[in-house]
Amino acid sequence: MALLSAHFLLIGFTLLTAYFSYLATLDISTSLSPQGCQMSYMSPSYVLQTGFDKRWSNLAGRYSLYLYREVAWDDGKVRGSMDPPAVCLPSGIPVLFIPGNAGAAGQVRSIASSATRQYFQRPGVVADEFETGWKRGVKPLDFFALDFNEDLSAFHGPTLESQLRYASNAISYILSLYPAKTQIIVMGHSMGGVVADSLLPSPNISAIITMSTPHTLPPARFDARIDKIYSRNQQLLATDTTPIVSLCGGATDMMIPSEACILPPTDDDVKPFRRTVFTSALEGAWTGVGHREMVWCHQVRWRVARAALELGAMLETAGRSKILDNWLRDGHTLPPTTQPVPGSLELADGDAYEVLPQASDLMLKDPHGDARTYLLPYPRHVEKVVLYVSSGSVNGIAPYHRSPLRVSPYTCHRRVAGSSSVICSPLKPTMLKLVPNPLPGKPFPVPQRGADESEGVVLFEADIAADKRHNEDQWIGFQIDGADGHGWVVAGFAQSKVVYNIWPGAAALWRHRVELPREVQLRTQIDFPNLVSNVLAVYKLTAKFKPQDKNPSCSDTLLPPVVMHTSHSAETHYFPLVPITEPAQRILLHTHATAPYVPQTPGGTVGTNIVIYSSGSAGCLSDLEALFIELDWSATVGRWASRYPTTLVCWAVGIVALILFRSWGVHDKGAPMPSVSQSLSDFVRRALPRLLWMSFVLSFLPFPVSIYLGNRGQLWFSFLAPLILCLATGVVCISWMILAVLIWPISRLKSWAPRDRGDVRSAHRSTAVSLTLICGLIFLFVPWQVAYLGCWVFHLFTCASEIPVQHTRSTTTIPLLVREGSDGETGLEASNDQPIDRHDDTSSSRHDLDNHHHHLHLLLFMTWLLPLTAPTLAVWVRTLITAGPTTPFDGDHNFLRVVPFLVLADFVSRCSDPLFQRQSFERRWSVRWLWVGVALVAMLLGARRVYLVFDVATISAGVVVMVRIGRRYWGGPSWTP
Numbered sequence: 022m023a024l025l026s027a028h029f030l031l032i033g034f035t036l037l038t039a040y041f042s043y044l045a046t047l048d049i050s051t052s053l054s055p056q057g058c059q060m061s062y063m064s065p066s067y068v069l070q071t072g073f074d075k076r077w078s079n080l081a082g083r084y085s086l087y088l089y090r091e092v093a094w095d096d097g098k099v100r101g102s103m104d105p106p107a108v109c110l111p112s113g114i115p116v117l118f119i120p121g122n123a124g125a126a127g128q129v130r131s132i133a134s135s136a137t138r139q140y141f142q143r144p145g146v147v148a149d150e151f152e153t154g155w156k157r158g159v160k161p162l163d164f165f166a167l168d169f170n171e172d173l174s175a176f177h178g179p180t181l182e183s184q185l186r187y188a189s190n191a192i193s194y195i196l197s198l199y200p201a202k203t204q205i206i207v208m209g210h211s212m213g214g215v216v217a218d219s220l221l222p223s224p225n226i227s228a229i230i231t232m233s234t235p236h237t238l239p240p241a242r243f244d245a246r247i248d249k250i251y252s253r254n255q256q257l258l259a260t261d262t263t264p265i266v267s268l269c270g271g272a273t274d275m276m277i278p279s280e281a282c283i284l285p286p287t288d289d290d291v292k293p294f295r296r297t298v299f300t301s302a303l304e305g306a307w308t309g310v311g312h313r314e315m316v317w318c319h320q321v322r323w324r325v326a327r328a329a330l331e332l333g334a335m336l337e338t339a340g341r342s343k344i345l346d347n348w349l350r351d352g353h354t355l356p357p358t359t360q361p362v363p364g365s366l367e368l369a370d371g372d373a374y375e376v377l378p379q380a381s382d383l384m385l386k387d388p389h390g391d392a393r394t395y396l397l398p399y400p401r402h403v404e405k406v407v408l409y410v411s412s413g414s415v416n417g418i419a420p421y422h423r424s425p426l427r428v429s430p431y432t433c434h435r436r437v438a439g440s441s442s443v444i445c446s447p448l449k450p451t452m453l454k455l456v457p458n459p460l461p462g463k464p465f466p467v468p469q470r471g472a473d474e475s476e477g478v479v480l481f482e483a484d485i486a487a488d489k490r491h492n493e494d495q496w497i498g499f500q501i502d503g504a505d506g507h508g509w510v511v512a513g514f515a516q517s518k519v520v521y522n523i524w525p526g527a528a529a530l531w532r533h534r535v536e537l538p539r540e541v542q543l544r545t546q547i548d549f550p551n552l553v554s555n556v557l558a559v560y561k562l563t564a565k566f567k568p569q570d571k572n573p574s575c576s577d578t579l580l581p582p583v584v585m586h587t588s589h590s591a592e593t594h595y596f597p598l599v600p601i602t603e604p605a606q607r608i609l610l611h612t613h614a615t616a617p618y619v620p621q622t623p624g625g626t627v628g629t630n631i632v633i634y635s636s637g638s639a640g641c642l643s644d645l646e647a648l649f650i651e652l653d654w655s656a657t658v659g660r661w662a663s664r665y666p667t668t669l670v671c672w673a674v675g676i677v678a679l680i681l682f683r684s685w686g687v688h689d690k691g692a693p694m695p696s697v698s699q700s701l702s703d704f705v706r707r708a709l710p711r712l713l714w715m716s717f718v719l720s721f722l723p724f725p726v727s728i729y730l731g732n733r734g735q736l737w738f739s740f741l742a743p744l745i746l747c748l749a750t751g752v753v754c755i756s757w758m759i760l761a762v763l764i765w766p767i768s769r770l771k772s773w774a775p776r777d778r779g780d781v782r783s784a785h786r787s788t789a790v791s792l793t794l795i796c797g798l799i800f801l802f803v804p805w806q807v808a809y810l811g812c813w814v815f816h817l818f819t820c821a822s823e824i825p826v827q828h829t830r831s832t833t834t835i836p837l838l839v840r841e842g843s844d845g846e847t848g849l850e851a852s853n854d855q856p857i858d859r860h861d862d863t864s865s866s867r868h869d870l871d872n873h874h875h876h877l878h879l880l881l882f883m884t885w886l887l888p889l890t891a892p893t894l895a896v897w898v899r900t901l902i903t904a905g906p907t908t909p910f911d912g913d914h915n916f917l918r919v920v921p922f923l924v925l926a927d928f929v930s931r932c933s934d935p936l937f938q939r940q941s942f943e944r945r946w947s948v949r950w951l952w953v954g955v956a957l958v959a960m961l962l963g964a965r966r967v968y969l970v971f972d973v974a975t976i977s978a979g980v981v982v983m984v985r986i987g988r989r990y991w992g993g994p995s996w997t998p
Contacts, residue, residue, distance in 0.1 A: 063648025121211025352454025
């Protein structure tokens with residue numbers, strides 16, 4: 022009874038945990054990094070490139086190439102989308118869009134439409150900004166898009182390789198339509214970005230822009246051939262000189278882990294241009310973006326289209342890098358050198374300048390008038406200069422639609438002590454970027470609206486040299502020029518930072534109060550050096566405001582307090598820090614810098630830190646009483662659930678392999694083969710507690726990132742291994758219950774269609790013919806995964822149709838014990854806790870029952886191998902539906918990977934003798950230890966390389982076939998004496 026209680030308690034725990042994890046995962050897609058995207062609109066038309074036929078690619082019958090045209094905008098050549106002309110000659114700069122997994126050519130329409138409507142101010146009329154200066158060389162873009170019939174490329178290496186070949190041929194065809202030496206811009210969404218990476222090295226590609234592309238870790242790790250493609254791409258990304266930008270959606274993207282979207286480090290000798298930008302940090306966007314939304318989110322597509330427009334007119338690689346860095350900026354890098362930098366400044370008695378009082382800030386609302394310079398004396402005990410400019414520019418950085426207002430920061434000093442002449446030199450920034458200015462009382466970003474490309478406040482930061490602090494003859498100067506009454510300017514000084522030592526364990530148990538400096542500053546940095554910065558931990562920041570301040574006092578603030586959390590050089594999140602908003606919005610601090618199974622990328626931070634920006638004493642930051650920080654369990658569990666599903670499946674395979682090992686140990690000792698329910702109950706009671714301790718200890722070992730849990734032995738995540746092990750065991754128990762329910766109705770058909778069991782030795786000739794035929798079909802037509810599915814179905818019916826008849830017999834209840842055999846192996850025996858029937862029946866009845874239990878154990882094992890083959894099955898079915906049966910299905914025709922299971926399923930369906938008899942030469946080493954090998958591979962290596970689990974399982978099954986049934990299968994005698 023205790024065994025059954027433990028059994029069902031584990032199932033209940035698994036179901037409750039799965040339900041809570043599901044809810045937590047749904048929650049993080051909206052709360053962890055909310056999405057605020059404007060909808061994009063267009064008038065699309067697609068022109069099929071009939072010239073790109075089988076003369077260019079042998080895949081022309083399977084895939085297609087289209088040219089996009091915006092109706093009534095692109096030279097007026099396309100007037101309607103219902104019946105476009107067969108030929109539409111390109112006239113600008115070629116761009117190739119590559120869709121991703123299950124993607125379509127139509128996904129190009131948002132970016133292509135934006136590029137057209139930016140280049141033309143109205144149909145046929147080029148925009149004014151492209152008619153002046155160097156931008157006169159900018160041409161319109163011709164967007165070509167590949168159509169892969171929505172192939173599932175994320176799951177199948179050969180399909181990804183087919184797309185690569187077709188894309189390479191498409192580039193050759195497209196460039197044949199243009200003058201010699203024309204280069205093409207390549208854009209890829211999701212797995213289309215992986216195809217784009219694989220096109221390198223190529224002198225025909227000028228730049229690559231990828232969107233939501235998993236560059237470093239395949240989203241589905243079921244195919245070794247995908248791993249080979251990724252390994253090759255890692256070398257190309259590190260050494261090729263083609264500029265590449267990777268745009269990542271962050272936590273809102275629930276289809277790929279965004280830590281895999283970060284470009285890998287480059288070769289120090291080559292140093293090609295590589296930039297990873299999270300959309301939460303992208304200037305003008307500042308929002309999380311979902312996987313599919315990445316191609317139509319206006320704040321993103323607008324900037325991607327603009328960057329592509331200007332890339333077409335740039336011939337040098339360095340110039341292209343600067344364009345990408347200018348239009349797809351996250352602010353972590355200083356502006357490109359093409360941005361204007363102010364020159365030196367000399368101020369004399371007659372010049373317009375003003376020295377402000379000591380310890381005062383500069384604040385100008387709606388400035389106007391002639392150029393004027395303001396000098397701020399150096400205060401004591403500060404290390405930062407902070408400048409905010411709204412609607413204007415600082416060193417060329419500004420919102421898209423800006424006013425003439427320009428602010429130039431300087432370090433100034435007297436030319437000679439005691440004189441009135443002042444010399445100023447440009448102040449070098451440590452940070453120069455656009456930051457959002459959220460609306461008080463509104464969620465940020467605003468749902469279905471977000472920010473606009475013309476919004477944002479310019480933030481300028483610089484460090485103050487220690488030897489210049491509090492010097493009466495030295496100042497920080499701000500020259501204001503072009504003021505026309507629009508915008509505002511705020512400048513001043515800030516202290517370096519405040520440090521709080523909070524341990525992760527304490528943050529997980531209760532929330533901690535964080536006191537802010539009494540003096541309201543333009544910039545307040547708070548560091549938590551001991552809080553783990555990892556994708557598996559999410560912290561909640563809560564603000565407490567003074568009771569009397571629950572009013573719209575922040576509405577008149579120039580820049581309401583904004584929390585900036587930077588966990589990686591490419592990832593920044595902004596949160597408004599204002600009194601209660603409707604609906605209330607959680608401030609959740611998270612990162613993608615460090616994650617399971619992903620090599621740690623440079624640029625990540627150690628610990629957790631935040632920076633609070635505000636416009637100073639006039640803002641509502643003075644209303645803030647304190648901050649509280651704690652671990653957010655809901656979001657944290659949601660991150661676990663989205664990072665370890667593959668691990669859970671592989672560990673379940675390992676658990677079933679261990680159950681096979683233990684049950685075979687019972688049978689090899691001469692005891693009856695236990696039922697699956699008995700094996701599961703005994704495993705939960707006896708083996709699981711020891712495995713929990715072992716898994717916990719292994720969590721502390723600094724394994725490589727591709728092994729075990731992929732967390733490099735971090736202390737704070739060691740409890741995840743026992744948790745996953747419990748859940749995997751519970752899932753196995755649930756799967757057995759489902760199989761039992763499935764078997765019952767099938768078994769009812771036994772009386773309608775009785776089956777005559779034959780002697781396996783008399784049927785070996787027909788079996789050989791059947792097996793040869795099946796192998797031939799696999800080699801020529803169907804993938805081996807289809808044969809495995811058929812093998813599983815066949816064995817399921819064998820288990821259902823051959824349930825032994827329950828005769829009346831005497832039973833002896835003998836205790837199940839764990840004992841040490843003579844060969845040192847651990848097996849199961851009888852126990853007071855679990856009855857095992859010692860039959861007084863005939864030997865045939867005993868063998869039938871033992872064989873049936875063997876069948877069911879094998880069925881459970883084969884069932885858990887099904888998820889490892891399911892992705893390729895889905896790809897095959899999808900290919901048949903979209904491309905038809907005439908299209909060859911590359912790869913997966915190695916029949917040796919399924920032959921052991923075909924032999925097992927056939928043998929157990931025919932054999933009436935005892936199954937899997939231990940042979941005489943197994944006294945020193947039994948083949949049942951192969952199941953331990955399967956378990957070790959599944960639990961240590963399986964999560965990163967799932968295909969290894971099936972390979973090892975196949976090898977183990979093959980050895981079992983050769984040793985325990987091989988001679989009998991072909992009609993020979995058993996090796997057992």
